[in-house]
Amino acid sequence: MSELLFEIGIEEIPAGYIQPALQFLEQAVCKQFEALGLRCGQVRTVGTPRRLTLAVADLQTRQPDxxxxxxxxxxxxxxxxxxxxxxxxxxxxxxxxxxxxxxxxxxxxxxxxxxxxxxxKGLETKALLPEILAGLIRDLPFPKSMRWGRGQISFARPILWLLALYGGEVVDFSIEETKSGAVTRGHRFMAPAEITVTGFEDYLERLRQHSVLADPVERRAAVIAEVSRVVRERAGGEGAEPVLDEKLVDQVTFLVEIPWGVCGSFDEKFLELPEEVLITSMREHQKYFPVTDSDGKLLPLFVAVNNTRIADRELAVNGHQRVLRARLEDGLFFFHQDRKKTLADRRQDLAGIIFQNKLGTVLEKSERIAALAAELAR
Structure with missing residues (x-):
């Protein structure tokens, strides 16, 4: 029984692609091993925007006769x-x-x-693995795929490196011009060096040392801790709390390899906007975490999670504030425009909207509904 470690190193892929790809890898490799009569232990997958990784414990060294x-x-x-x-x-x-x-x-x-x-007679597992691993790459489904260079393989983003180890030895195969090896890579900007690894636990630890939290569970906990930390630092213990929306936490987890948070602010005039507008601008458009006081009221603060530690924190904060300010200025403008007209003032505008060719306008429809409601209320 030996351990299999397989990593596909890639250019950054969209956050929404990662979890489905990891689930496919786990399910597909289990089906392959079952079909070949190979027993194995725990199957684990981890991943970041730059890597999709599969680890199989206690994989049988050869097929049974x-x-x-x-x-x-x-x-x-x-x-x-x-x-x-x-x-x-x-x-x-x-x-x-x-x-x-x-x-x-x-x-x-x-x-x-x-x-x-x-x-x-059963074959040696190491002889079977090259085709199994190459097949996993070829079969991985993505919402959108691309080709690159002169190759014919289609994948979410170009493949940069392949790590494939079985029992500590390299599983030798190639995809296009990329050859497998015992080497992974650290964070693109903070620790881009190549790293030689010997197994899954060594892989996780060496990547931590090179500014990558490969395990999504560990990275998710780090995102929450980092967001909470920068809010405490900024608010100085005044009861401020980040709004840790579960969906946003999951999205941010798969947008970064290691989280680095900054807490920014915006002009208090924007608090005039409905909370839903503010939260949507921060959470949906920018992937920022809103901040509230102890009573749950929005504060003019937000947290942005970066994928890279920037030496000039103020530069990073100002960049995020500038982007959010532009969105909120647009929101405030349209909010004021909307408030210039009452609902009653807008009623006549419905006369210019066709409901159905033979049923007249939306205004006529609303008048029919009003007449029906009055009749039913008698």
């Missing part, structure tokens, strides 16, 4: 009354690569049939 029975023609069609083999028996034996004398007879609900027994 198998005995396969191939059913041929009925016994009565295979031999004549004197026991001489017919053309059917001879042809069946020849097709299975055995002597006609080695054919056996087995009883079935439909009668007795000739059987050719084949003993198949």
């Amino acid at each position: 198998r005995r396969v029975e191939h059913t041929g023609p009925a016994k009565k069609a295979g031999f004549d009354a004197d026991g001489n083999p017919s053309r059917a028996a001879l042809g069946f034996a020849r097709s299975r690569g055995v002597a006609v004398e080695d054919l056996q007879v087995t009883a079935t609900p439909k009668g007795e049939y000739l059987v050719a027994v084949e003993d198949i």
